[in-house]
Amino acid sequence: xxxxxxxxxxxxxxxxxxxxxxxxxxxxxxxxxxxxxxxxxxxxxxxxxxxxxxxxxxxxxxxxxxxxxxxxxxxxxxxxxxxxxxxxxxxxxxxxxxxxxxxxxxxxxxxxxxxxxxxxxxxxxxxxxxxxxxxxxxxxxxxxxxxxxxxxxxxxxxxxxxxxxxxxxxxxxxxxxxxxxxxxxxxxxxxxxxxxxxxxxxxxxxxxxxxxxxxxxxxxxxxxxxxxxxxxxxxxxxxxxxx
Ligand SMILES: NC(=O)c1ccc[n+]([C@@H]2O[C@H](COP(=O)([O-])OP(=O)(O)OC[C@H]3O[C@@H](n4cnc5c(N)ncnc54)[C@H](O)[C@@H]3O)[C@@H](O)[C@H]2O)c1
Numbered sequence: 001x002x003x004x005x006x007x008x009x010x011x012x013x014x015x016x017x018x019x020x021x022x023x024x025x026x027x028x029x030x031x032x033x034x035x036x037x038x039x040x041x042x043x044x045x046x047x048x049x050x051x052x053x054x055x056x057x058x059x060x061x062x063x064x065x066x067x068x069x070x071x072x073x074x075x076x077x078x079x080x081x082x083x084x085x086x087x088x089x090x091x092x093x094x095x096x097x098x099x100x101x102x103x104x105x106x107x108x109x110x111x112x113x114x115x116x117x118x119x120x121x122x123x124x125x126x127x128x129x130x131x132x133x134x135x136x137x138x139x140x141x142x143x144x145x146x147x148x149x150x151x152x153x154x155x156x157x158x159x160x161x162x163x164x165x166x167x168x169x170x171x172x173x174x175x176x177x178x179x180x181x182x183x184x185x186x187x188x189x190x191x192x193x194x195x196x197x198x199x200x201x202x203x204x205x206x207x208x209x210x211x212x213x214x215x216x217x218x219x220x221x222x223x224x225x226x227x228x229x230x231x232x233x234x235x236x237x238x239x240x241x242x243x
Contacts, residue, residue, distance in 0.1 A: 188225030
């Protein structure tokens with residue numbers, strides 16, 4: 001069994017579905033807050049909830065009572081999770097516009113709480129979403145994991161970097177096997193409408209000017225979310241939605 005936080009989010013919902021497609025059980029956690037379009041979250045959750053192997057816990061991972069409730073549930077069920085995949089994060093407009101509390105709460109306190117859950121229940125593996133933002137201006141590209149990450153350029157980047165450091169300390173003190181994934185821009189089905197790929201697509205579809213930052217010469221790698229088992233998972237292909 002796997003615990004996936006942010007299971008109604010773009011990346012978390014894909015992670016949960018891939019695990020279910022592999023025959024695994026998933027306990028998904030999401031607070032379904034309204035920082036981004038709740039209809040999109042419900043749409044992502046719909047196919048997961050149809051799968052009997054998927055259980056959903058509606059809760060905020062920054063709130064210790066959520067961790068206590070999950071902990072109690074694990075103890076009572078006798079189920080021992082193989083790993084925690086921490087994909088919860090703040091991506092709404094307020095976070096993007098620089099409200100530091102949002103990203104600090106979920107990326108630092110939330111990540112800490114989920115690692116504590118691992119420690120308390122002897123869960124050996126912890127995978128958490130970090131961000132390519134941790135590189136700041138240090139990496140000219142192609143990005144290298146060894147590039148310096150000690151000059152984050154925003155509270156959002158600093159919070160992801162802080163979570164990485166907490167991960168290092170939990171590995172050191174408790175032997176937790178930690179992987180922090182420094183995602184570059186992720187795109188694919190059910191992707192986030194606030195991100196460049198869908199914004200460009202929407203502008204083009206609406207015959208509106210495409211806003212490109214910089215002088216247009218910059219290059220960037222994107223990460224595609226694979227949907228190999230689309231048919232088997234019985235997810236409906238993209239339904240047109242208005243945002
Ligand atoms: N999508 C990308 O291109 C990208 C790039 C770099 C880093 N990341 C990081 O990956 C993570 C996931 O990104 P995403 O694109 O899937 O975002 P998303 O907004 O689509 O999903 C995040 C999910 O987390 C949930 N959530 C937020 N705060 C929570 C809390 N306190 N408790 C429980 N659930 C909570 C939200 O309700 C949402 O469903 C984030 O940490 C983000 O910073 C994403």
